[in-house]
Amino acid sequence: MSPLLEARGIGKRYRGGDGRWALRDVDLDVAPGEIVAVIGRNGAGKSTLLKLASGVTSPSVGTIRRTDRVAPLIEVGAGFHPELSGRENVGVNARLLGMRGREVKACFDDIVEFAELAHVIDRPVKEYSSGMYMRLGFAVAVHTRPELLLVDEVLAVGDLPFQVKCLDRIRLLREEGVGVLFVSHNLAAVLGLATRGMLLEKGECVAAGEPSSVVGAYHALLGAAVDAGVLSDDVAPTGELVIDRCSVTDIDGDEVPLWNPGQRVRVTLDVRAETDVSEGIVGVRLSREGAGVVGGWMASDGPFTPALRAGESARVSLDFSLNVAEGGYHLDIAIARRDWTALQCAQDRIYRFGVAPRPGGSGLVDLAPELDVAAAIEAAGP
Amino acid sequence: MITAPSRVRFDQWLHWADLTRVLAVKNFRQKYLRSRLGVLWALLQPLAQAAVLSFVFMKIFKVHKVPHYPIYVLSGIMAWSFFSQAVVGGTTAVVDNASLVRKVSVPKLTFPISVVGGVLLVFLLQTVVLLGGAVQAGTLSPVTPALLLLAVVLEALLGMALAILFCAFQVFLRDIRFVVESGLLMSFYLTPVLYDPSRLPAKYQHLLQWNPMYGVLSLLRAALLGRTVNWTSVAISAIVTMVLLIVAVPVFRHRSADFADVV
Numbered sequence: 001m002s003p004l005l006e007a008r009g010i011g012k013r014y015r016g017g018d019g020r021w022a023l024r025d026v027d028l029d030v031a032p033g034e035i036v037a038v039i040g041r042n043g044a045g046k047s048t049l050l051k052l053a054s055g056v057t058s059p060s061v062g063t064i065r066r067t068d069r070v071a072p073l074i075e076v077g078a079g080f081h082p083e084l085s086g087r088e089n090v091g092v093n094a095r096l097l098g099m100r101g102r103e104v105k106a107c108f109d110d111i112v113e114f115a116e117l118a119h120v121i122d123r124p125v126k127e128y129s130s131g132m133y134m135r136l137g138f139a140v141a142v143h144t145r146p147e148l149l150l151v152d153e154v155l156a157v158g159d160l161p162f163q164v165k166c167l168d169r170i171r172l173l174r175e176e177g178v179g180v181l182f183v184s185h186n187l188a189a190v191l192g193l194a195t196r197g198m199l200l201e202k203g204e205c206v207a208a209g210e211p212s213s214v215v216g217a218y219h220a221l222l223g224a225a226v227d228a229g230v231l232s233d234d235v236a237p238t239g240e241l242v243i244d245r246c247s248v249t250d251i252d253g254d255e256v257p258l259w260n261p262g263q264r265v266r267v268t269l270d271v272r273a274e275t276d277v278s279e280g281i282v283g284v285r286l287s288r289e290g291a292g293v294v295g296g297w298m299a300s301d302g303p304f305t306p307a308l309r310a311g312e313s314a315r316v317s318l319d320f321s322l323n324v325a326e327g328g329y330h331l332d333i334a335i336a337r338r339d340w341t342a343l344q345c346a347q348d349r350i351y352r353f354g355v356a357p358r359p360g361g362s363g364l365v366d367l368a369p370e371l372d373v374a375a376a377i378e379a380a381g382p
Numbered sequence: 383m384i385t386a387p388s389r390v391r392f393d394q395w396l397h398w399a400d401l402t403r404v405l406a407v408k409n410f411r412q413k414y415l416r417s418r419l420g421v422l423w424a425l426l427q428p429l430a431q432a433a434v435l436s437f438v439f440m441k442i443f444k445v446h447k448v449p450h451y452p453i454y455v456l457s458g459i460m461a462w463s464f465f466s467q468a469v470v471g472g473t474t475a476v477v478d479n480a481s482l483v484r485k486v487s488v489p490k491l492t493f494p495i496s497v498v499g500g501v502l503l504v505f506l507l508q509t510v511v512l513l514g515g516a517v518q519a520g521t522l523s524p525v526t527p528a529l530l531l532l533a534v535v536l537e538a539l540l541g542m543a544l545a546i547l548f549c550a551f552q553v554f555l556r557d558i559r560f561v562v563e564s565g566l567l568m569s570f571y572l573t574p575v576l577y578d579p580s581r582l583p584a585k586y587q588h589l590l591q592w593n594p595m596y597g598v599l600s601l602l603r604a605a606l607l608g609r610t611v612n613w614t615s616v617a618i619s620a621i622v623t624m625v626l627l628i629v630a631v632p633v634f635r636h637r638s639a640d641f642a643d644v645v
Binding site: 014015016051054055056057058070072079081083084088091092095096097098100101124 | 393397400401404405408411412415416481482483484485486487488639640642643644
């Protein structure tokens, strides 16, 4: 199918800016029925990409072609005048998004019903909560019958039931062949919704493809950003052991772009002795980006790494469970002399990764829930 | 589907006209929404001003023997406030709507034009009061509707042309607005709002004709008070308006490509 949006090598450098490329050499296609999520840190160029997609601004280089029926989801409040009633704002907003007068009349009731605002539709919108604003804005945008819907970090607003409703509606639109391009910091929404992802960093596309691998790359990126400011709190290792190779896989030995909570992790290390070394205690530490250590373990009761002569190698295999909630994490690995007199080797942030959210989960720890609901049993007798 | 870039279809133009109309009504409504007396202020303000001016010129200075001076001065004040509000409001229209300009892809001309449209609605309302005054004075004539229509159209187009022109620059240089405001303040005295130009020395009368608002006021007062139309000034005003529009619209459209980036 021919795409709804086709961008080739687009770049944007703002007039009067510092000459920096806000976006550089990005290719992007959105086909009917696709939901493409754009993620990245603040200032990575996500909003610029959406602006180019909506046509409010044109690229400095490259070409971009789009369908006529593009509906941008306007930021909370941007399209609304606070003094005017919800009714009047719908009229203005819908037309701004390209709806004809008779179309506005035809689907006005649907819009109000979807937004669940029938009881206040004639009140000035300044009396609305931000969630109500959002609902009205979203309701108008999805009723303009767009071919391409652009959503800019707005789904974070509104209460949970309405968020669910929005996501459902986006899925429905997708089934009807609408293409969606959305920007979000809500990685749960990205994973739950997107059919494709794109990671922007400093205006360039650094990862694209499967949402899970793009989210994984994003976690790695965030981890790398923290790196610079963090110093190891450990004593310096002697370096008598060298880690030649470290692989982190699932139990089947497959690499995982994005982990699920509760998954078993297998760390495989090949260590080589620089000099003769005694037995060692293997330790692992799991840290959450920005939050510090969330779990650690030293194999103080063994098994121990063997005593090795210079040049000899050993393989260490360590499995553990990832009982943590959604977020970016990293692993530190260390091996200490069995008599605790020194660290033989240590490497912080040997592996960075992301953990996907568990639907319905919250907090820092994954509960690995298993729910069993049975029909009511009769109350026990007296 | 992506369609080949083609000429804009007729119904697209209709849609933009509809959008502009709705925005104009919105501009009109939001101005008076919060006040108790609402749109009555659009009448009370100029009426009070005209009353004071009439008193000053008729009772104190007694220099001005203009027939039906209260209606004469009221029509001048109303027409001038229409003009100045259209130009100032239009100048800042794109900047005032920055959040929309950055988000929605609509023709940017919509913004200044809808500001002029909103002010025009106020003026049409005021015209009813002016006509009422003229009925009272018995100065209406069979040509009143034609002259009135001509005056309103000419003034709206003139205000729109200047608004579009200044708006195109205001986005990039925010000082324009203050230049425009100062310019209007001075032009007020170079426009026969309070005085009757036919009482000026001929030399100055000729100079004054080059003020495009002269023609508008001449038409308006001919319509309301049965005065003779100064057709030279009307012709000058029409030509100036046309030239301004021919210059302003392409300049605006050329510059509007960058509006979303700098606004």
